[in-house]
Amino acid sequence: xxxxxxxxxxxxxxxxxxxxxxxxxxxxxxxxxxxxxxxxxxxxxxxxxxxxxxxxxxxxxxxxxxxxxxxxxxxxxxxxxxxxxxxxxxxxxxxxxxxxxxxxxxxxxxxx
Amino acid sequence: xxxxxxxxxxxxxxxxxxxxxxxxxxxxxxxxxxxxxxxxxxxxxxxxxxxxxxxxxxxxxxxxxxxxxxxxxxxxxxxxxxxxxxxxxxxxxxxxxxxxxxxxxxxxxxx
Numbered sequence: 534x535x536x537x538x539x540x541x542x543x544x545x546x547x548x549x550x551x552x553x554x555x556x557x558x559x560x561x562x563x564x565x566x567x568x569x570x571x572x573x574x575x576x577x578x579x580x581x582x583x584x585x586x587x588x589x590x591x592x593x594x595x596x597x598x599x600x601x602x603x604x605x606x607x608x609x610x611x612x613x614x615x616x617x618x619x620x621x622x623x624x625x626x627x628x629x630x631x632x633x634x635x636x637x638x639x640x641x642x643x644x645x
Numbered sequence: 646x647x648x649x650x651x652x653x654x655x656x657x658x659x660x661x662x663x664x665x666x667x668x669x670x671x672x673x674x675x676x677x678x679x680x681x682x683x684x685x686x687x688x689x690x691x692x693x694x695x696x697x698x699x700x701x702x703x704x705x706x707x708x709x710x711x712x713x714x715x716x717x718x719x720x721x722x723x724x725x726x727x728x729x730x731x732x733x734x735x736x737x738x739x740x741x742x743x744x745x746x747x748x749x750x751x752x753x754x755x756x
Binding site for chain 2: 564566568574575576577578579580581583621623630631632633634635636637638
């Protein structure tokens with residue numbers, strides 16, 4: 534069956550350093566979404582990628598979808614304390630968005 | 646717009662009790678889902694719906710029932726609460742191809 538690993542599980546960075554989290558799948562993904570959950574909060578949708586090799590940017594955040602659509606990454610440039618939280622990748626079932634499964638998440642701590 | 650509204654925000658149940666977690670959305674979204682999140686863990690899909698009258702099971706459906714009689718509402722029923730169902734429950738809705746909008750969650754403790 535499909536297996537998706539999200540790494541690392543935890544990351545502590547000094548404020549101003551960069552941060553990257555990865556999702557790696559054993560099979561081709563039809564789409565991938567990224568969410569952020571602040572401590573004590575609910576997940577908030579950040580972005581969706583559907584095309585092979587797609588790259589999207591949101592201010593200091595860069596999202597990539599691999600050429601084979603088996604890998605994705607979220608990169609934050611020059612982290613700030615407001616970036617603290619858990620970042621999840623999520624993927625829809627084959628060809629659709631009905632059944633969305635979440636990765637285990639990467640918990641980011643930013644040290645001021 | 647209120648978005649996705651979940652009630653109650655907190656609930657304590659005794660083992661064996663039943664209850665319904667309410668979820669309503671006012672965005673006319675087709676898709677709705679229920680997830681549970683245990684401490685330090687990701688979100689696990691319980692049940693989902695692609696439209697009124699259509700529901701399907703997710704990863705962890707045992708002990709839970711759902712129904713979708715209207716586009717707006719997607720209640721989750723715990724049939725006979727067990728301590729293993731202590732968790733934070735999130736309801737979410739979406740309109741493809743966009744991502745899910747989540748409610749603020751219900752923190753459930755079963756004693």
